[in-house]
Amino acid sequence: xxxxxxxxxxxxxxxxxxxxxxxxxxxxxxxxxxxxxxxxxxxxxxxxxxxxxxxxxxxxxxxxxxxxxxxxxxxxxxxxxxxxxxxxxxxxxxxxxxxxxxxxxxxxxxxxxxxxxxxxxxxxxxxxxxxxxxxxxxxxxxxxxxxxxxxxxxxxxxxxxxxxxxxxxxxxxxxxxxxxxxxxxxxxxxxxxxxxxxxxxxxxx
Numbered sequence: 001x002x003x004x005x006x007x008x009x010x011x012x013x014x015x016x017x018x019x020x021x022x023x024x025x026x027x028x029x030x031x032x033x034x035x036x037x038x039x040x041x042x043x044x045x046x047x048x049x050x051x052x053x054x055x056x057x058x059x060x061x062x063x064x065x066x067x068x069x070x071x072x073x074x075x076x077x078x079x080x081x082x083x084x085x086x087x088x089x090x091x092x093x094x095x096x097x098x099x100x101x102x103x104x105x106x107x108x109x110x111x112x113x114x115x116x117x118x119x120x121x122x123x124x125x126x127x128x129x130x131x132x133x134x135x136x137x138x139x140x141x142x143x144x145x146x147x148x149x150x151x152x153x154x155x156x157x158x159x160x161x162x163x164x165x166x167x168x169x170x171x172x173x174x175x176x177x178x179x180x181x182x183x184x185x186x187x188x189x190x191x192x193x194x195x196x197x198x199x200x201x202x203x204x205x
Contacts, residue, residue, distance in 0.1 A: 039103030044110065046103070050095045055171065057088025058152060062165045075161035085164065086156045092171075093149035099142050112183075120184055127182050141178040148174050 061081065065074050076082045105124040106112060114123035131138045148170045155163045180188035
């Protein structure tokens with residue numbers, strides 16, 4: 001190859017590299033907004049400080065109230081009332097997913113009411129063993145509560161107090177279903193024994 005052609009080839013290659021560099025997107029100087037989440041509190045603290053207070057916005061919105069003048073029905077009536085229900089539903093729908101983030105079950109030193117014979121609650125070690133044995137069930141309990149929260153968000157759009165009353169029952173069932181599985185399963189067994197006994201008594205009549 002002649003010297004002139006060699007120089008031309010080199011210039012052409014330099015030009016290709018320059019065009020390639022110009023067409024390549026510049027690296028972003030903005031920091032990544034998403035990444036690994038680090039838990040701040042335990043499951044028990046998350047429930048006490050976020051999930052449970054959020055559910056109160058829903059539970060307290062409908063029902064009955066006993067006053068000196070008798071029993072009266074309670075239901076959201078104003079936009080402000082419904083806004084509170086929405087706050088509760090959003091808190092539940094978003095907050096319950098935080099249980100998917102690895103975190104301790106209780107604060108350090110807190111073993112629930114799990115000491116002594118026939119304790120009413122499971123210890124954190126026992127709860128973790130149940131979750132580790134069947135993580136699919138743990139996620140199913142999370143999804144069950146989230147689905148109710150999404151249902152309530154939809155009800156808020158229609159401002160239907162009757163539907164909200166029915167959804168309150170669904171919410172109570174979702175919460176209690178998880179508690180009976182992981183917190184005080186002994187109560188679940190006692191309820192089942194009472195149910196079986198009641199069915200037996202009914203069949204004798």
